Each structure stands twice: as C-alpha cells, then as structure tokens.
Amino acid sequence: MxxxxxxxxxxxxxxxxxxxxxxxxxxxxxxxxxxxxxxxRLTDQQLIFLKTFIKTRGNLSELQKELGISYPTAKARLEEVAIALGYESEEVDNREKTLEILEKIEKGDITPEEAKEILKKYKK
Known part of the structure; x- marks a missing residue:
C-alpha cells in the first residue's frame, strides 16, 4: 500500500x-x-470528491450517484474544496454584491425594481 x-x-x-x-x-x-x-492541503475526503468530480466531468448528477450524496451535499462539498484551495466563498461574494446593490438604491443610483432584476441575474 x-x-x-x-x-x-x-x-x-x-x-x-x-x-x-x-x-x-x-x-x-x-x-x-x-x-x-x-x-x-486537501483532506482525503476532499481529494476523493475532487477526483470523482473530474471523473464525472463536473456533472453533479453523476457525482451524486457515484458518491451516494444529495445535491445540497454535493454543492456544499464543492464549495468546501473551492475554499480549501483558496477561492472566496460564493456566499461571501453574493453577500458583497447584494450590499453593493443596496448601497446603490440608497444613493438613488438605481430603483428597487432595477435592483430586483439585477439580483435575479445573480441567482442564475
């Protein structure tokens, strides 16, 4: 071994x-x-996940089947690997974008309706 x-x-x-x-x-x-x-620096579990992710060519449905995990678990593990590799959390990034949009509303740069449309694009 x-x-x-x-x-x-x-x-x-x-x-x-x-x-x-x-x-x-x-x-x-x-x-x-x-x-x-x-x-x-990745844990053994993170390496197994990453290898499976590559094997399934990033197809989360196939990855779920192979590892026997749910979609939310697969997304959470992918986020965990990204953070372990030094990338910013998507949650933090989305929170920052939301705060920027709220500041623009406060300043009068955009309307609440425009903000709603911008936020819809981030969710996609």
Whole structure:
C-alpha cells in the first residue's frame, strides 16, 4: 500500500512542511523549507470528491450517484474544496454584491425594481 502525503501533524493537527526530498534513483537529497502545493492541503475526503468530480466531468448528477450524496451535499462539498484551495466563498461574494446593490438604491443610483432584476441575474 503506497504512503500518501501528510498535510497535518498527526499529533497536534498543525500544518506540516516538507524539509527533505530524496531521489529514488541516485539517492540525491535536497533539504530546505518547502511549502506544500494547494492540492496537498486537501483532506482525503476532499481529494476523493475532487477526483470523482473530474471523473464525472463536473456533472453533479453523476457525482451524486457515484458518491451516494444529495445535491445540497454535493454543492456544499464543492464549495468546501473551492475554499480549501483558496477561492472566496460564493456566499461571501453574493453577500458583497447584494450590499453593493443596496448601497446603490440608497444613493438613488438605481430603483428597487432595477435592483430586483439585477439580483435575479445573480441567482442564475
């Protein structure tokens, strides 16, 4: 059974750093203070989800069947992976857009009816 990467300390849960690489062929060793790439920081569950997402070519219906999860769970896990990879939460982004629209209404830049139409476009 292959040994996979560790991203978290098994004792305290802190982040681990790679400090040594060794060539399997010639034994050359490189030491330093290396950062883990983004995908190495994902949990095993997140990696399984991501692999399944790619396997199903992003088709959430197929992904749901394969993993035996509901649509809301699939969406939540996708959001979790996106956040773990450093992308902003869609919820935060939508909240910010909503606040911007409300400010425009307050300033008189747009009418409530126009705001309603703009918000409908965000929901799609």
């Amino acid at each position: 292959p040994k996979y990467r560790l991203a978290k300390c098994p004792v305290c849960g802190g982040n681990l750093k790679v400090i040594k690489y060794q060539c399997e062929e010639c034994g050359t060793e490189i030491t330093g203070n290396f950062e883990l790439e983004d995908f190495a």
